[in-house]
Amino acid sequence: xxxxxxxxxxxxxxxxxxxxxxxxxxxxxxxxxxxxxxVVKMMVHLADISNxxxxxxxxxxxxxxxxxxxxxxxxxxxxxxxDFSFLMDRKTTNIATSSVNFxxxxxxxxxxxxxxxxxxxxxxxxxxxxxxxxWEEIKDEFEEKKDQKRNFVEESRGxxxxxxxxxxxxxxxxxxxxxxxxxxxxx
Numbered sequence: 001x002x003x004x005x006x007x008x009x010x011x012x013x014x015x016x017x018x019x020x021x022x023x024x025x026x027x028x029x030x031x032x033x034x035x036x037x038x039v040v041k042m043m044v045h046l047a048d049i050s051n052x053x054x055x056x057x058x059x060x061x062x063x064x065x066x067x068x069x070x071x072x073x074x075x076x077x078x079x080x081x082x083d084f085s086f087l088m089d090r091k092t093t094n095i096a097t098s099s100v101n102f103x104x105x106x107x108x109x110x111x112x113x114x115x116x117x118x119x120x121x122x123x124x125x126x127x128x129x130x131x132x133x134x135w136e137e138i139k140d141e142f143e144e145k146k147d148q149k150r151n152f153v154e155e156s157r158g159x160x161x162x163x164x165x166x167x168x169x170x171x172x173x174x175x176x177x178x179x180x181x182x183x184x185x186x187x
């Protein structure tokens with residue numbers, strides 16, 4: 001199990017992707033046998049980074065939440081006098097451009113390989129292509145938003161929130177409602 005979780009670390013993406021790709025191409029590829037762990041690790045990793053393959057409205061919302069987190073980290077790095085980590089500077093990062101680049105560099109090649117062993121996964125690649133086109137269309141809009149200090153995705157604002165004080169006082173599960181919304185797709 002630990003090996004599978006560690007495989008979700010994007011620092012190992014290209015190494016794991018190379019191994020996955022070479023095993024798929026091998027004549028002795030055995031997804032139900034010797035290569036089972038390779039396939040499972042790659043599938044869990046791809047599930048972890050699959051946001052760009054979701055329908056655009058859902059991908060947009062989650063992208064906004066991701067960049068909110070990135071930019072908060074960048075703000076903290078700046079406050080501490082540190083250099084910004086990659087994509088964490090709200091003043092220089094174009095969310096749409098970064099989304100296109102991430103999709104083309106990481107997601108598209110990885111899911112292209114996955115579809116070779118799970119052909120029904122092509123719907124994910126189709127969504128991805130459509131989403132890349134939509135991000136391309138709004139790159140300039142995000143450049144303007146960045147310059148106007150409005151570098152965020154409006155669609156993700158207020159989507160997932162809870163009252164921390166209430167959680168602490170009542171001991172309730174802050175994610176219970178979020179899990180229900182996620183399962184139902186009711187964002």
